[in-house]
Amino acid sequence: MKVLFVLTSHDELGDTGNKTGFWVEEFANPYYTLLDKGVDITVATPKGGKAPIDPSSDTPDAQTEDTKRFHKDEAAQKVINNTVKLSEVKEGDFDAVFYPGGHGPLWDLSQDTTSIKLIESFNAAKKPIGFVCHAPAALKNVKGENGEPLVKGKKVTGFTNTEEEAVQLTNVVPFLVEDMLKENGGEYSKAGDWEEYALTDGNLITGQNPASSGLVATKLYQMLN
Template sequence: MKILMVVTSHDKLGDTGEKTGFWLEELAAPYYVFHDAGVTVTIASPRGGMPPVDPKSNLPENETESTMRFKDDQAAQDDLAHSRRLREVSVNDFDAIFYPGGHGPLWDLALDTDSIALIEAFVRADKPVGAVCHAPAVLADVKGPDGDFLVRGRHVTGFTNAEEEAVGLTDVVPFLLEDRLKERGATFRGGGDWAPHVEVDGKLVTGQNPASSAPAAEALLKLLKPS
């Protein structure tokens, strides 16, 4: 079993002068859900090489067992440091695809033509697609086999407007994820702020926030390994 994890290459938080990137927990927790289940994980990013980690996700108050394990895992660090260029990966080499969040994807992966084409290829191949927190933004411009937006009429979740307001970035992000998905016709369902919440609609899995990272990965894995 092989799963592709795709993270952002974008490191600028709008015009704030601050850094962003991917959220470490949202990579680390799913990475070990997959790894510990015997799945081979490959990490990719638009630019390849070492993707930018959101510095706030590295702060002590945001550390988890998964992030600490990831930091101490040399093989995992090597996987991350040598992420493959997104345009060089093929749907034929993987059984599923999973996108960790962080604010970075709102600026690059949401509009990345290679990413959009890759997700559309996974959908055509009836292979699971997962995304957590801000990463469901990668789905916004993806078209389904019928030519309409993939999320139209589908149950999805992601970082909510309320959560964006709570972190003070409503006026910084290029768009509000909840609004964008609703504009595309999705049935957006959020849980409580910062609480784990996952939506599964067919082979599409979305998680709301960092706490949803492992549960979303487990839901994706269940689609690959039904009990």
């Protein structure tokens, strides 16, 4: 089984002067969940090369067993430091695609035409497409085969407005994931802030927050079997 992971290349948190990127837990948990089951994983970013880690996800209080494993895993570090360029991968080489979050995707993956076309091709091939936390931002401009927004009429979740308020970035981000999913016609629902919550609708899997990353990966794996 081959799964493509798509990470952000964007590392600027608006005009705050702070850095962002991908959220380590949202990469590490699904990465090991699938890797330990023998899945072959390729990691790509819009720019290729080193994917930026969100410093907020690297603080001592944000560490989990999976992030600790990642930081000791030289092979995984190498993967993150040498990602494939997104324009060099194609849907036909993979069985599924998974997008970890972090705030970065709000800026680049939400409007990256290569990413948009890639998701549309995975969807057209009826292959699993998974997103967690802020990663549903990558669906903002994705269309279904009917030309409507892909999320229209689908059960979806993603980082909540109240969770964004809690991290005090409501006025920094270019848009709110919850609002965007609703505006695109998604049937949005959520659990309590920071609770594990993930939904499947057809081949689309979405998770609410970092705590939901393992559940999304598990649902993705089950869909492949």
